Amino acid sequence: MALTESFYPNISSPLLAAESNTAHLDVLTSPRWQGMQKFSRRDAALDPLLLAVAASATTHTTRNHYHHDFFPGAQADAALRVKRAAEDTNKAQERKRMSYVSRQGPRRLRLQPVISPQPAIASQVILLAEPSPTSSIEVKCMARTRIPTPHGPAFLHLYHNNRDNKEHLAIVVDPAQYSDDSSALAPPIRSRSLDAVWSDEETDMDRITRGAYVGKLSATSQHPSRPSLQQPSPIPSIPSPLVRIHSECFTGETVGSMRCDCGEQLDEAIRLISQPIPLPDNALSNSRTMPGRGAVIYLKQEGRGIGLLSKLRAYNLQDLGHDTVTANLMLGHQADERGYEIAVAILRDLGLGSELGEGIRLLTNNPEKVQALEKEGLRVVERVPMVPRSWRHHSHSQVDVGEAAELGKTAGVNMIGGEAVRGEDLDKYLRTKILRMGHMLPLYLAGGQAAS
Numbered sequence: 001m002a003l004t005e006s007f008y009p010n011i012s013s014p015l016l017a018a019e020s021n022t023a024h025l026d027v028l029t030s031p032r033w034q035g036m037q038k039f040s041r042r043d044a045a046l047d048p049l050l051l052a053v054a055a056s057a058t059t060h061t062t063r064n065h066y067h068h069d070f071f072p073g074a075q076a077d078a079a080l081r082v083k084r085a086a087e088d089t090n091k092a093q094e095r096k097r098m099s100y101v102s103r104q105g106p107r108r109l110r111l112q113p114v115i116s117p118q119p120a121i122a123s124q125v126i127l128l129a130e131p132s133p134t135s136s137i138e139v140k141c142m143a144r145t146r147i148p149t150p151h152g153p154a155f156l157h158l159y160h161n162n163r164d165n166k167e168h169l170a171i172v173v174d175p176a177q178y179s180d181d182s183s184a185l186a187p188p189i190r191s192r193s194l195d196a197v198w199s200d201e202e203t204d205m206d207r208i209t210r211g212a213y214v215g216k217l218s219a220t221s222q223h224p225s226r227p228s229l230q231q232p233s234p235i236p237s238i239p240s241p242l243v244r245i246h247s248e249c250f251t252g253e254t255v256g257s258m259r260c261d262c263g264e265q266l267d268e269a270i271r272l273i274s275q276p277i278p279l280p281d282n283a284l285s286n287s288r289t290m291p292g293r294g295a296v297i298y299l300k301q302e303g304r305g306i307g308l309l310s311k312l313r314a315y316n317l318q319d320l321g322h323d324t325v326t327a328n329l330m331l332g333h334q335a336d337e338r339g340y341e342i343a344v345a346i347l348r349d350l351g352l353g354s355e356l357g358e359g360i361r362l363l364t365n366n367p368e369k370v371q372a373l374e375k376e377g378l379r380v381v382e383r384v385p386m387v388p389r390s391w392r393h394h395s396h397s398q399v400d401v402g403e404a405a406e407l408g409k410t411a412g413v414n415m416i417g418g419e420a421v422r423g424e425d426l427d428k429y430l431r432t433k434i435l436r437m438g439h440m441l442p443l444y445l446a447g448g449q450a451a452s
């Protein structure tokens with residue numbers, strides 16, 4: 001009470017004694033200070049709590065921040081400051097000036113070419129150390145599984161490599177792998193990297209899970225494969241497997257676009273590979289045919305290597321009247337930017353195309369693809385043309401009316417399926433591939449506008 005009277009001398013004590021607790025609260029919180037003594041406000045301009053929050057926040061906020069790089073002394077450790085104060089003050093020491101140093105060099109220095117002190121020796125080292133494109137590529141089959149297709153069973157292989165981060169595929173058609181009989185007419189098409197031992201701790205279930213098994217996998221049949229110690233020798237009397245190297249085409253395969261024949265080619269390739277193979281008369285077999293065998297190497301290089309974005313922009317340029325080659329050039333790309341080094345490495349992992357293994361019959365109309373594969377050392381024994389289904393309808397010499405009608409009803413593996421792709425856009429596309437890219441297709445089979 002005495003403290004209250006000293007603060008508020010004009011307020012009588014009997015009145016304060018008679019008031020309730022609410023009156024005491026009103027007096028203490030009253031904005032009017034009637035006493036002579038001065039007290040600081042509770043809501044100070046620099047609240048210590050606010051300073052503590054700012055000090056614990058992240059640094060480098062503003063130019064005048066308390067913890068900015070220009071004033072590193074504010075963040076100096078307390079023990080370091082004590083150590084500095086205890087140093088001998090008699091010694092004249094020049095205090096190091098704090099300054100902000102950029103980690104990026106001047107632009108004139110960054111733009112200067114790097115000159116080797118020994119250019120001749122460096123060039124020689126590069127020439128000697130530079131490996132061939134194929135030998136530097138390592139592929140590894142990460143998984144293999146059985147996939148039933150409308151054309152028959154196949155094995156889908158997924159590959160990783162050290163060239164890019166894409167997951168390339170191999171669709172292997174080899175029904176002989178369902179049988180454990182070692183007396184098959186042709187050696188099985190198997191991945192050596194998949195059958196290899198990946199670690200000492202792997203179990204049979206680990207191998208089966210990734211697809212390293214033989215025979216047909218079921219709840220009652222589980223036989224893990226073993227690493228192959230030697231390359232299977234080809235049989236001269238058996239035709240080489242049929243191989244198609246196919247580049248991804250989202251628009252033609254998934255959406256069913258008729259600007260190109262990619263979806264039709266993928267389905268036709270699997271159908272042709274799955275067809276029974278006629279055997280020569282000198283074959284060591286009582287049968288006149290053997291099950292179809294081969295592979296489709298599915299590379300993730302959309303739009304002849306330019307990517308889906310540039311491909312869609314090229315479509316707009318084609319609508320303006322340019323062909324597919326000119327549209328690529330206008331976008332700053334080459335007419336064809338695809339590479340086949342990874343495909344060659346995958347085929348060699350499957351035991352196909354090498355000098356010691358089986359040669360391949362390549363299913364393509366592109367002579368540059370044949371040259372690129374042979375340049376990488378792949379052994380191509382035959383080129384098998386791919387005639388568009390719609391063109392075969394115009395040629396009675398290669399397909400009869402009954403087969404032409406059947407092609408439009410057969411189920412396929414993508415949006416196009418077994419149907420024939422037709423349209424003015426496709427005719428322009430095929431004509432450009434023949435006239436400007438050198439694809440080996442006879443224009444007289446096209447008929448109509450494409451041939452003109």
